[in-house]
Amino acid sequence: MKKFFLPFLLLTAFFSFSTLGYDRLPAKYSGSMMPYEFSMQDTVYDVPEGFVPVHISYVARHGARYLSSRKKVAKIEKALMKARNKDALSEKGKSFLKMIESIADSSEGRWGLLSPVGIAEEKRLGTRMAAFGKNLFKSGKAVSISTFVPRVIMTMYEFNHSLEREHQELQLFTSSGHQNDSLLYCFDTFSEYRDFRDSGSWEKIYAGFVDRHVPAAPAERLFTPGYMKGDSRKLRDLTMEMYGVIQGNEAAGFAPPTTEWMSEEEYRQCYLASNLKHYLRNTPNQIDPYCAPATSMLIDRIISDADKALKDGDEVFSGYFGHCETLLPLLAVMNVPGCFTRTSDYEALHKSWQLEEISPLAANLMIIFLKEEQSGEIYVALRHNGMDVAPYQDADKKIISWIDLKQYWLRRMASFSRPKAKLL
Numbered sequence: 453m454k455k456f457f458l459p460f461l462l463l464t465a466f467f468s469f470s471t472l473g474y475d476r477l478p479a480k481y482s483g484s485m486m487p488y489e490f491s492m493q494d495t496v497y498d499v500p501e502g503f504v505p506v507h508i509s510y511v512a513r514h515g516a517r518y519l520s521s522r523k524k525v526a527k528i529e530k531a532l533m534k535a536r537n538k539d540a541l542s543e544k545g546k547s548f549l550k551m552i553e554s555i556a557d558s559s560e561g562r563w564g565l566l567s568p569v570g571i572a573e574e575k576r577l578g579t580r581m582a583a584f585g586k587n588l589f590k591s592g593k594a595v596s597i598s599t600f601v602p603r604v605i606m607t608m609y610e611f612n613h614s615l616e617r618e619h620q621e622l623q624l625f626t627s628s629g630h631q632n633d634s635l636l637y638c639f640d641t642f643s644e645y646r647d648f649r650d651s652g653s654w655e656k657i658y659a660g661f662v663d664r665h666v667p668a669a670p671a672e673r674l675f676t677p678g679y680m681k682g683d684s685r686k687l688r689d690l691t692m693e694m695y696g697v698i699q700g701n702e703a704a705g706f707a708p709p710t711t712e713w714m715s716e717e718e719y720r721q722c723y724l725a726s727n728l729k730h731y732l733r734n735t736p737n738q739i740d741p742y743c744a745p746a747t748s749m750l751i752d753r754i755i756s757d758a759d760k761a762l763k764d765g766d767e768v769f770s771g772y773f774g775h776c777e778t779l780l781p782l783l784a785v786m787n788v789p790g791c792f793t794r795t796s797d798y799e800a801l802h803k804s805w806q807l808e809e810i811s812p813l814a815a816n817l818m819i820i821f822l823k824e825e826q827s828g829e830i831y832v833a834l835r836h837n838g839m840d841v842a843p844y845q846d847a848d849k850k851i852i853s854w855i856d857l858k859q860y861w862l863r864r865m866a867s868f869s870r871p872k873a874k875l876l
Contacts, residue, residue: 661725671690758854833851
């Protein structure tokens with residue numbers, strides 16, 4: 453599948469790192485840091501005959517970004533500098549340290565911000581939305597909210613700018629800040645959920661998986677023979693720290709990960725560990741009773757906003773801009789196809805739950821409200837990351853009555869056995 457990049461990004465991607473002589477690692481193994489895949493987004497939604505769009509609800513993750521903070525490179529950088537002081541760095545270790553220093557220099561003043569890759573993603577997504585809403589957006593209001601985080605605010609504005617550029621008759625209303633935390637930043641504002649994510653029972657499961665699967669070899673190759681001998685657990689952790697750095701290179705506009713640092717299988721094993729960690733911490737599963745009630749407020753808001761818009765007839769677009777941790781529990785509780793599974797077979801999790809398919813950078817859920825022209829009844833169609841999907845797993849149709857779908861979502865929210873989450 454082809455990806456979308458602007459020519460200037462291709463020119464600048466290699467400004468500090470060389471990939472000559474090495475093979476590019478599969479983008480899908482970058483997991484949550486994989487840039488948006490546009491090959492499925494080349495066509496606008498085909499409205500069924502006899503229906504007309506009347507409203508769109510759009511829930512989105514921010515676009516591609518730089519690494520979130522200096523902390524993302526600090527642990528592996530500290531380990532490499534310590535080894536350098538002991539003259540224990542291999543040539544590969546010296547190269548990796550040089551790459552980290554280059555990443556830090558290039559990211560200074562930009563940590564966590566939307567990158568040029570992310571800006572390009574949001575411009576294209578907004579333009580695609582504008583094309584779909586050619587008739588819908590001739591008038592009315594487009595109302596969007598975001599979290600307080602700058603990259604999310606910028607995502608909202610880049611997307612809305614592309615939307616308004618094509619439809620200047622639209623009235624745009626935006627809101628960003630802590631007032632939206634309970635809806636879009638629920639992974640931190642609900643105390644039990646926050647505490648579970650910080651140090652819940654998932655940690656032991658994840659650590660065991662790392663011990664069984666993550667190779668020590670990538671980190672070991674950074675040091676001279678015998679250095680850190682016998683400390684395989686620390687080496688495995690450092691391998692994951694390496695993964696945490698290079699998986700974000702392409703999103704930042706730097707050279708993509710290559711076999712210079714890990715073989716494809718080694719990179720895949722790191723991805724599988726990351727995939728499991730996101731599943732355990734951010735979706736309703738065997739051990740997490742908190743994310744379902746935490747995300748329910750957003751589902752309730754989407755329902756109420758849509759009902760009001762359909763009744764009043766003036767709001768044609770409702771946008772909700774957040775994070776990976778916003779989308780993962782939401783899509784799972786909604787039971788969007790491919791986004792929910794309940795299993796304790798963590799070795800096989802990747803067969804039914806793939807992070808890069810559910811929430812890559814710029815991930816989105818498009819909820820399209822359609823009025824049947826003959827009856828006037830409202831139906832709903834869903835697009836997840838540019839692909840038409842059934843309204844929920846095992847649904848036998850691509851469109852469903854809005855009354856039936858919202859009742860389904862309400863039953864889903866009530867079905868999770870859970871304690872009441874406390875809002876901070």
